[in-house]
Amino acid sequence: MRLFWHRRDLRVADNRGLAAAAADGDTVVPVFVFDDDVLAHGADPRVRFMLDALAALREAYRERGSDLVVARGDPAAELPRLADEHDADAVFWNEDYSGLARERDARVRMALDDAGVARETRHDAVHHEPGTITTNQGDPYAVYTYFWKKWRDRDKHDPFDAPAADALVDVTGDDLPTIAELGFADPEADVQEAGTAAARERLATFCEDAIYRYDEDRDFPAKHATSRLSTDLKWGTIGVREVYEATATAKAEADADGDDDAVEAVEEFQSQLAWREFYTQVLWANPEVVSRNYKEYERPIEWRDDDEAMADLQAWKDGETGYPIVDAGMRQLKEEAYMHNRVRMIVASFLTKDLLLDWRHGYEHFKEHLADHDTANDNGGWQWAASTGTDAQPYFRIFNPMTQGERYDPDAEYVTEYVPELASVSPDNVHSWHELSVGRRRQLAPQYPDPIVDHSEMRERALSMFKRARGEE
Numbered sequence: 129m130r131l132f133w134h135r136r137d138l139r140v141a142d143n144r145g146l147a148a149a150a151a152d153g154d155t156v157v158p159v160f161v162f163d164d165d166v167l168a169h170g171a172d173p174r175v176r177f178m179l180d181a182l183a184a185l186r187e188a189y190r191e192r193g194s195d196l197v198v199a200r201g202d203p204a205a206e207l208p209r210l211a212d213e214h215d216a217d218a219v220f221w222n223e224d225y226s227g228l229a230r231e232r233d234a235r236v237r238m239a240l241d242d243a244g245v246a247r248e249t250r251h252d253a254v255h256h257e258p259g260t261i262t263t264n265q266g267d268p269y270a271v272y273t274y275f276w277k278k279w280r281d282r283d284k285h286d287p288f289d290a291p292a293a294d295a296l297v298d299v300t301g302d303d304l305p306t307i308a309e310l311g312f313a314d315p316e317a318d319v320q321e322a323g324t325a326a327a328r329e330r331l332a333t334f335c336e337d338a339i340y341r342y343d344e345d346r347d348f349p350a351k352h353a354t355s356r357l358s359t360d361l362k363w364g365t366i367g368v369r370e371v372y373e374a375t376a377t378a379k380a381e382a383d384a385d386g387d388d389d390a391v392e393a394v395e396e397f398q399s400q401l402a403w404r405e406f407y408t409q410v411l412w413a414n415p416e417v418v419s420r421n422y423k424e425y426e427r428p429i430e431w432r433d434d435d436e437a438m439a440d441l442q443a444w445k446d447g448e449t450g451y452p453i454v455d456a457g458m459r460q461l462k463e464e465a466y467m468h469n470r471v472r473m474i475v476a477s478f479l480t481k482d483l484l485l486d487w488r489h490g491y492e493h494f495k496e497h498l499a500d501h502d503t504a505n506d507n508g509g510w511q512w513a514a515s516t517g518t519d520a521q522p523y524f525r526i527f528n529p530m531t532q533g534e535r536y537d538p539d540a541e542y543v544t545e546y547v548p549e550l551a552s553v554s555p556d557n558v559h560s561w562h563e564l565s566v567g568r569r570r571q572l573a574p575q576y577p578d579p580i581v582d583h584s585e586m587r588e589r590a591l592s593m594f595k596r597a598r599g600e601e
């Protein structure tokens with residue numbers, strides 16, 4: 129008998145470690161441990177999604193005549209105890225790559241060794257595990273394009289089957305704790321439906337049509353043209369092989385139709401899946417980037433940190449900066465525990481280059497509100513925007529929030545969806561809000577704030593802040 133320890137792989141299908149545990153005619157008891165050290169990094173929307181995903185997982189096991197065994201505490205104590213209780217001689221799990229997860233797993237391995245219980249792990253959350261796509265010198269990649277080319281050209285594994293019912297032990301499962309019992313509250317945000325069925329539906333809907341226009345439409349938040357699979361990929365409610373297989377089928381169909389544009393669009397989507405694995409290997413090779421700049425400048429960057437700066441931070445968090453596209457993004461985050469990628473880039477640039485605030489403030493706020501918060505991707509995204517990361521935006525490339533809004537939300541549909549105060553303002557006036565006189569602004573949208581900073585002035589300050597850090601001023 130074996131235990132399978134679920135972590136960020138809350139599904140039965142296309143689960144490599146689970147498939148391995150159920151191979152060779154052995155039987156499996158599925159377990160999940162609520163780990164307080166991990167929960168300390170949790171947030172209401174993510175804990176809600178996780179609990180719902182666990183309920184769906186438990187149901188999937190019940191349909192197969194088994195159940196989910198649930199424990200709470202330190203996995204290094206709970207897993208040997210559960211192995212003893214169920215008479216299991218081995219524990220299987222899938223690897224996780226953050227520093228925190230790796231430290232915990234090292235402790236679990238030692239505890240199981242001490243208890244005389246075997247353990248085996250598999251790489252499941254990515255197609256190509258960290259350390260296997262490297263430069264010719266064997267180093268992890270810090271430039272995405274080269275990583276992508278190798279990632280694209282490597283063979284991909286087919287999805288793994290869910291274990292057959294007779295490979296699962298007919299155990300009596302445990303009730304899941306309530307969100308309050310875990311120390312969290314039901315989120316104010318409307319979090320996506322969790323579970324493999326919901327994830328599969330999102331994938332199927334995306335692959336019907338939107339995938340073929342992904343490269344053209346993905347930057348326009350009002351078009352809702354992306355897959356919305358990030359939370360599923362974060363929690364593993366769907367497997368990466370299953371997602372890739374659907375894209376490969378879509379690509380083959382476009383190819384058969386001779387539609388080169390559609391083939392390119394699918395490849396563009398696959399390259400986003402590769403970004404996720406790129407940042408996973410960055411974090412795996414540099415666990416310290418979670419709180420430190422990947423790229424250090426000659427001198428420390430003099431981020432603003434006085435009272436006025438903290439008031440600006442609050443306005444950014446509240447979606448009250450007076451820059452419509454920024455405020456729409458920040459409000460989408462609070463309402464849906466999600467934000468569109470283009471807008472994440474805009475709000476992150478605004479925080480670091482217009483407000484001159486340390487990216488860590490933004491990272492912490494995203495961590496508190498995103499259902500899809502993933503240490504590797506969130507950190508990668510923030511350090512990219514702050515010009516401190518791998519393959520980052522050069523420090524002198526500073527997004528202009530007005531032109532970004534004009535270009536990617538020309539009819540101000542996205543802005544007005546989340547900023548109702550601007551509903552009756554024309555798109556032209558929305559995108560030139562900063563240029564209107566105070567009187568005109570009051571007349572058009574009396575409730576919506578004036579810009580808290582002047583973009584042109586802050587752009588100059590940002591450039592000199594980075595030049596000082598580079599030792600050039």
Ligand code: FAD
Nearest residue numbers: 354355356357358400404469472500501502505506509510
């Ligand atoms: P799609 O466009 O459909 O992309 C498909 C999948 O590819 C995504 O689900 C995601 O897993 C992956 N992906 C797409 N873009 C990226 C990217 N730039 N980097 C890494 N993976 C990517 N993504 C997260 O999953 N978690 C985060 O915490 C996170 N924080 C971010 C913070 C900032 C400042 C920025 C700029 C980006 C962040 N991203 C994060 C990346 C990206 O914004 C989201 O993955 C994407 O918006 C999710 O929507 P989707 O599933 O519809 O994406």
